[in-house]
Amino acid sequence: MSRVYNFSAGPSMLPEEVLRTAAAEMLDYHGCGQSVMEMSHRSREFDDIVKSAESLLREIMNIPENYKVLFLQGGASAQFSAIPLNFMNGSGKADYIITGQWAKKAYQEAQKYGSVRAVASSADKTFSYIPKTKKEDFDPETDYVYICMNNTIYGTVYHELPDTGDVPLIADISSCFLSEPLDVTRFGMVYGGAQKNVAPAGLVIAIIREDLLGKARESTPTMMNYQIMAENDSLYNTPPCYTIYICKLVLEWIKNLGGLSVMKERNEKKAKLLYDYLDSSKLFRGTVVPEDRSLMNVPFVTDSDELNAKFVKEAKEARLVNLKGHRSVGGMRASIYNAMPCEGVEKLVEFMKKFEAENL
Ligand SMILES: *Cc1c(COP(=O)(O)O)cnc(C)c1O
Numbered sequence: 001m002s003r004v005y006n007f008s009a010g011p012s013m014l015p016e017e018v019l020r021t022a023a024a025e026m027l028d029y030h031g032c033g034q035s036v037m038e039m040s041h042r043s044r045e046f047d048d049i050v051k052s053a054e055s056l057l058r059e060i061m062n063i064p065e066n067y068k069v070l071f072l073q074g075g076a077s078a079q080f081s082a083i084p085l086n087f088m089n090g091s092g093k094a095d096y097i098i099t100g101q102w103a104k105k106a107y108q109e110a111q112k113y114g115s116v117r118a119v120a121s122s123a124d125k126t127f128s129y130i131p132k133t134k135k136e137d138f139d140p141e142t143d144y145v146y147i148c149m150n151n152t153i154y155g156t157v158y159h160e161l162p163d164t165g166d167v168p169l170i171a172d173i174s175s176c177f178l179s180e181p182l183d184v185t186r187f188g189m190v191y192g193g194a195q196k197n198v199a200p201a202g203l204v205i206a207i208i209r210e211d212l213l214g215k216a217r218e219s220t221p222t223m224m225n226y227q228i229m230a231e232n233d234s235l236y237n238t239p240p241c242y243t244i245y246i247c248k249l250v251l252e253w254i255k256n257l258g259g260l261s262v263m264k265e266r267n268e269k270k271a272k273l274l275y276d277y278l279d280s281s282k283l284f285r286g287t288v289v290p291e292d293r294s295l296m297n298v299p300f301v302t303d304s305d306e307l308n309a310k311f312v313k314e315a316k317e318a319r320l321v322n323l324k325g326h327r328s329v330g331g332m333r334a335s336i337y338n339a340m341p342c343e344g345v346e347k348l349v350e351f352m353k354k355f356e357a358e359n360l
């Protein structure tokens with residue numbers, strides 16, 4: 001067996017240790033004679049799994065008591081509709097900041113349900129920076145302010161959150177979930193699809209301040225009503241059981257490594273290796289302004305489409321896979337989530353140096 005280094009933006013690498021545990025427990029989970037894929041979601045075994053996943057997440061992220069943790073389906077994209085349906089019901093207004101395609105999609109979806117404003121955008125420079133905002137930029141009557149915290153496609157991240165005063169801040173953290181400590185109390189809600197940094201596809205985790213629940217509009221589909229999901233401990237219907245199980249294993253892996261401050265150190269070390277090289281290279285360059293660079297997604301280019309394609313092809317032959325940039329921007333992108341070991345980034349930089357020497 002020989003595994004590649006997979007730089008995919010999502011679904012993405014999982015920790016090898018987690019995959020080994022899952023493989024070992026595949027046929028017979030803890031002596032119950034069946035796999036987690038096969039068991040009832042109402043069984044005692046699964047109840048233990050989902051409860052441990054929640055309590056590990058609460059511990060690792062330091063989630064306060066007054067926040068609910070929900071395990072949901074429909075992808076991050078389903079929450080683009082669920083968020084306005086659940087929360088845009090006071091003034092019927094919401095403020096969005098457009099930092100890329102995912103924020104834009106959320107903004108466009110919300111327009112179906114109320115009066116939605118794009119307060120700031122970085123579209124003018126292909127989303128290569130995070131636009132600055134002041135508290136006065138936000139409507140104090142707005143039901144919430146929405147951001148995408150880490151922009152998976154463009155490689156920017158909020159290192160400092162916007163000041164929204166008393167207006168709840170809602171953030172899509174799909175591609176930076178569990179990558180570093182996060183002060184949950186700064187948000188009304190954070191949520192993310194699991195397939196970037198937490199588990200396989202099929203699961204969304206939402207963390208919601210309790211006082212915001214119970215205000216969904218009448219027409220909200222039951223499956224998108226966060227209050228109903230909370231009342232049923234995320235078991236209103238069959239949840240993605242196996243994905244929640246892998247999520248639990250990933251959380252145990254993070255806890256055993258030392259938690260989110262250790263994750264952050266590891267991620268900073270990996271990102272620095274790559275950014276330092278990009279800053280010194282004469283062939284490659286990063287596309288994001290240095291102060292807004294993501295630790296998770298690193299887009300870069302050469303000045304030639306031909307060389308970009310050659311690079312992606314030869315990297316693949318060297319078992320460094322999925323380095324092609326998003327179809328909307330081209331170039332390259334290395335997603336270096338939690339599960340990417342430091343050696344993977346070292347191998348990538350080594351390969352880039354060799355490619356530079358051969359092609360400059
Ligand atoms: C991948 C991604 C999404 C879309 O997730 P789906 O689960 O495919 O709907 C949304 N937001 C961000 C930041 C992402 O990285």
